[in-house]
Amino acid sequence: MTLALVRKLLRDVRWAMLIIALLLFGFECLWVKVTHRAVTQLSPFFTTLAERAGVAAKVIEDQIFSGPGKIVQTLAGGENMRFERAADMLSIGYVHPLVVLILCLWAVGRAALALTGELDRGTLELLLAQPIPRGRVVLAHVLVDLVALPMIATALWLGTWVGCRLIGPFEVNLEEAQKVMAGLPFQVKVDPQLLVVDPSAFARLIVPITALMTAVSGVTLAISAGGRFRGRVLGTAVVLFLVMFLINTIGQLWDVLTPLRPYTVFYYYQPQKIALANNWMVMSPLGEVPGPAVLFTVGLIGYLVAWWRFRTRDIPAPL
Numbered sequence: 001m002t003l004a005l006v007r008k009l010l011r012d013v014r015w016a017m018l019i020i021a022l023l024l025f026g027f028e029c030l031w032v033k034v035t036h037r038a039v040t041q042l043s044p045f046f047t048t049l050a051e052r053a054g055v056a057a058k059v060i061e062d063q064i065f066s067g068p069g070k071i072v073q074t075l076a077g078g079e080n081m082r083f084e085r086a087a088d089m090l091s092i093g094y095v096h097p098l099v100v101l102i103l104c105l106w107a108v109g110r111a112a113l114a115l116t117g118e119l120d121r122g123t124l125e126l127l128l129a130q131p132i133p134r135g136r137v138v139l140a141h142v143l144v145d146l147v148a149l150p151m152i153a154t155a156l157w158l159g160t161w162v163g164c165r166l167i168g169p170f171e172v173n174l175e176e177a178q179k180v181m182a183g184l185p186f187q188v189k190v191d192p193q194l195l196v197v198d199p200s201a202f203a204r205l206i207v208p209i210t211a212l213m214t215a216v217s218g219v220t221l222a223i224s225a226g227g228r229f230r231g232r233v234l235g236t237a238v239v240l241f242l243v244m245f246l247i248n249t250i251g252q253l254w255d256v257l258t259p260l261r262p263y264t265v266f267y268y269y270q271p272q273k274i275a276l277a278n279n280w281m282v283m284s285p286l287g288e289v290p291g292p293a294v295l296f297t298v299g300l301i302g303y304l305v306a307w308w309r310f311r312t313r314d315i316p317a318p319l
Contacts, residue, residue: 005140010147013110017148020106021155024099028159029166031093036167039086039195086170086197090160091272094205099156100212100266104241106152107213111220112234114141115227115310138225138307145217153209161199170195204278205271211295212269216241218302219265225306241265268294 093099115138220237227233244264251257261267262284268291273279282291 002136002140002143005137006143006147009140009144013144013148016106016110017152020102021152024102024152024156025159025162027096027099027102028093028156029163031096032090032160032163032167035086035089035093036170039084039089039170086195087201087276088272090197090202091275093160094156094202094209094271094275095269100245100269103152103209103213104216104245107149107216108220108234108237108241110148111141111145111217112224112237113230114221115224115306134311135307138221138303138310141221142303145214149210149213149217150206152213153206156209157202157206160202164197164199170197201278202275204274208269208271208274208292208295211292211299212265214299215265215268215295215302216299218299218306220302222302222305222309225310265295265298268292 219240220233223237223240224233227236245266247257247260248264248266251259251261268282268284268289270282270291274291280290280292281288282294284294
C-alpha cells in the first residue's frame with residue numbers, strides 16, 4: 001500500500017518536477033555561456049594588469065569589488081572567488097540567488113502541500129480511510145523526496161556538463177581581447193591555467209544540493225504535519241527560510257549578524273568549496289563539520305518530527 005501511495009504521489013508531481021528540472025538545466029547551460037563570455041574578457045584584463053602592476057590579480061579584484069561592489073562579491077561566493085578563473089565563475093551558478101530560490105520553492109511548495117494540502121482540500125480523510133497507518137503516509141512523502149530531490153540536483157549538474165560540451169574549450173581570442181583593451185598601452189597576456197574547466201568535478205555538487213533541499217523539505221514537512229491551512233503553512237515556511245537567507249547573506253557584510261549565520265541552513269550550503277577544492281568541511285559553533293551532513297541531519301529531524309506530530313494530532317473535519 002505504501003509503494004502504491006508513493007507511485008501516486010510521484011505521478012502527481014512529475015510535471016512540476018520536470019518543469020523545475022528543465023528550468024535549472026537551462027539556467028546552468030546559459031550560465032556556462034555567460035561564464036565563457038565573462039572569463040574570456042576578464043581573464044586577459046586581470047592577468048595583464050596584475051603583471052604590469054607587479055601585484056596578484058586578487059589585489060586588483062579586491063579593489064574593484066570594494067565598497068558597493070562588495071555585495072556582488074558576497075552573492076557570488078565571497079572573498080575567495082577569482083572572477084578571472086573559469087571554474088570559479090561556473091561555481092557561481094550553484095549559489096546564484098535565482099537557483100537557490102527555485103530549489104527552495106520546490107522543497108517548500110511540495111512539503112507544505114504534502115499533508116496540510118490534503119487536509120485543506122478535504123481529501124486527507126479519504127486517504128486515511130484506506131488501510132494505511134498515518135506514519136506510512138509521512139514515510140511515502142519522504143520516499144518521494146528520496147527520488148525527486150537527487151533527480152533535480154542531477155539536472156542542475158547536467159546543465160553544466162552539457163553546456164561545457166556545447167561551448168567547447170574556454171579559449172581567449174587575443175586579437176579581440178586587444179581590441180577590448182585598446183586603451184591600454186601594452187600587450188595583452190593570458191594565463192591558460194585560468195581557463196581550464198573540468199565539468200566532472202561539479203558532479204560532487206549533487207550531494208550538497210540534495211542536502212539543502214532535504215533540510216528545507218524536512219523542516220517544512222514538520223510545519224505541515226501540525227498545520228491546518230496550506231496558505232498559513234506555506235507562508236510560515238517561506239518567511240522562515242527567507243529570514244535565514246537574509247541573515248546568512250547580510251551576515252557576511254555586517255558583523256552584528258555574523259554569529260547567527262551558523263544557525264541557518266544556508267550557511268552549511270557551500271558548494272563552491274566542494275567543487276573547487278573538494279573541501280566538505282564548514283566551521284560551526286562545535287568545530288569543523290561536513291556541511292551536507294548537517295543539512296541531511298536537519299532534514300532527518302524534520303521528517304521525524306513530522307512523523308511523530310502527524311501520528312499524534314487530531315485531524316479536524318474538513319470545512
